[in-house]
Amino acid sequence: MSVNGDDLEPRTSSAVRAVLQLEDEAPDSLLEILPGATVPLWAQVRVQFIRALSAQQTGSVEVTSESTWTRWGEAKRVARGYLPSRWDAVRHAVPRDVCFYVPGVTLAAENGRARNWLVDDFAAATEDAVVVQTRPLPSPLGPPAFGSTLSMESSIARARWRARGTPLAPGVAASVTSLIADYAHRLGLSKDIFVALGQNVVRNERQRPFQLAEVQRMLDRMQPKIVVFDNGSYTYLGEWVGIMKDAGAYVAEPQHGWIGPSHAAYNFGRAFESPALRRALPDEVLTFGTYWSDSIRHPGRVTAIGKPHMERQAAAAPEARGNRILVVSSRADPEGTDAFVVDLRAALGEEWSIAFRPHPGERSETANRYPRLLADPRIEVDTEPDVYESLKRSSVVVGVASTVLFEADAFGCQVIARDSAFADTVIGDAFGERVGTASEAADRLTAGRSDARGATDPAIWAPGAVDAYRRWLAERLQERGSR
Structure with missing residues (x-):
């Protein structure tokens, strides 16, 4: 890239x-x-x-x-x-x-x-x-x-x-x-x-x-x-x-x-x-x-x-991981994100687990900003201080515009980018076609993917830091x- x-x-x-x-x-x-x-x-x-x-x-x-x-x-x-x-x-x-x-x-x-x-x-x-x-x-x-x-x-x-x-x-x-x-x-x-x-x-x-x-x-x-x-x-x-x-x-x-x-x-x-x-x-x-x-x-x-x-953390990430989806917040449109996570949970079978990770700047207000997903006991709220520990346990990462999407790619996760009013100016087409709805994200998941991990892009993550x-x-x- x-x-x-x-x-x-x-x-x-x-x-x-x-x-x-x-x-x-x-x-x-x-x-x-x-x-x-x-x-x-x-x-x-x-x-x-x-x-x-x-x-x-x-x-x-x-x-x-x-x-x-x-x-x-x-x-x-x-x-x-x-x-x-x-x-x-x-x-x-x-x-x-x-x-x-x-x-x-x-x-x-x-x-x-x-x-x-x-x-x-x-x-x-x-x-x-x-x-x-x-x-x-x-x-x-x-x-x-x-x-x-x-x-x-x-x-x-x-x-x-x-x-x-x-x-x-x-x-x-x-x-x-x-x-x-x-x-x-x-x-x-x-x-x-x-x-x-x-x-x-x-x-x-x-x-x-x-x-x-x-x-x-x-x-x-x-x-x-x-x-x-x-x-x-x-x-x-x-x-x-x-x-x-x-x-x-x-x-x-x-x-x-x-x-x-x-x-x-x-x-x-x-x-x-x-x-x-x-x-x-x-x-x-x-x-x-x-x-x-x-x-x-x-x-x-x-x-x-x-x-x-x-x-260091990406090099230590395991090759095999469970069907855990990590949805990361970017603080934009919390009402829409709340609905998206709930709809994604409803669209997928129980073989998938879903965790929602609030943006660090909104953790204290998660309950007020995302009431629907917090009310669903099948959705985990990810509060792990180090996001890399979460990425090590996730096979799929879904988000709007965040550094975590680029990091997830380095960890070998499948990255699904959501469309938004500012996606063009933040991530562009870095992760392929963006999805607009939870059902589109679910279709992308059920279509399957290769489990082979690609090499970390040295232009994004310079080696030997x-x-x-x-x-x-x-x-x-x-x-x-x-x-």
Whole structure:
């Protein structure tokens, strides 16, 4: 499977195309920086604007949940933030050449510990590395598998406490309202749908200086030459990327999921050639393979490295598996997906078992989004933390648009792609003709298939990921110079 650069435009969604056009026009408002900030407001909100445009086209439904915040819970969080903790990334920072900065959600259970499948293989192959995650430690899966792992949780709690009652810089709230209205007008959207976004920006602006001060203290003590920053191209983290660059670090982002010409966070127009917006982006993106590298518009370097966890797990997958179907969610059209899974169960005989795997971002709301399939005792809800363990037990994977479809192919699963409003711009014809109904999927299954597993496509999954990473790291460290 390969991608030609000329193929990007046909596979670009109308939502991304609209934003790219705006960024190519580069009106002055895209470069407006709020008082006290260093990155334009557009960087903070562009992903949400693309999602709003996309929702009109695809029916994607954002996950909403009730707040669990309480005064007592916040008080306990703050108290823990000031108490000594072995996991405190700021207080326990020491000089390190390489820092992996991650949310801490890409985890798999391993011998009673939590293995970060995205970066732990790379960290273990690095002579002088630390993993810093924003989520608390230890995780529900246990303490981290990589010993030099710390958390920003304590520093975030301290920052939230210090921000209490702090007034905003003059003009911030008015500027946020005015600029968001301007962006909405230019993109043909109602400013009213971004009221909550504006409120969130204002809240973040109140806390941001205190959070960045904690990050700065960590960087002063750590002095990393390279920061591998997960989600770095989601430009609402631009201030964090910028402060790491200011500290002298080279910022690279590891690919963690599907990217392509319709992804909100990996396609940028000419406005991002400006230093102010370029500051918000990593210097380099490390992809799973050349297929992904050639599918994005990113102003930084793009290098194919591979995915070591997938490489190792796919090699260990058994040849023979039962008749287990794994249906993976993409968050789009939950009502339609709910009906599809129930109908598929009804269309197949009992020789087939069916498991539904919610998208990680909707697991807490599965019962609300998929009530029909949850009510069917013959349908399993797959909550295995590591999707690869699920793929090892599945012979068929059905989905709309997900990296899991590409991974399933590498695991030797039969892949059946469902049609959708955005399938053309995400997976195209990578898995053959897409099915529109559960009965069509059932017909595809009952038609049979060859059990022979094909070779993993090296364009999609670059082989020898750890060795490729070592070579990449040596080159970048040499460029940065010795400590």
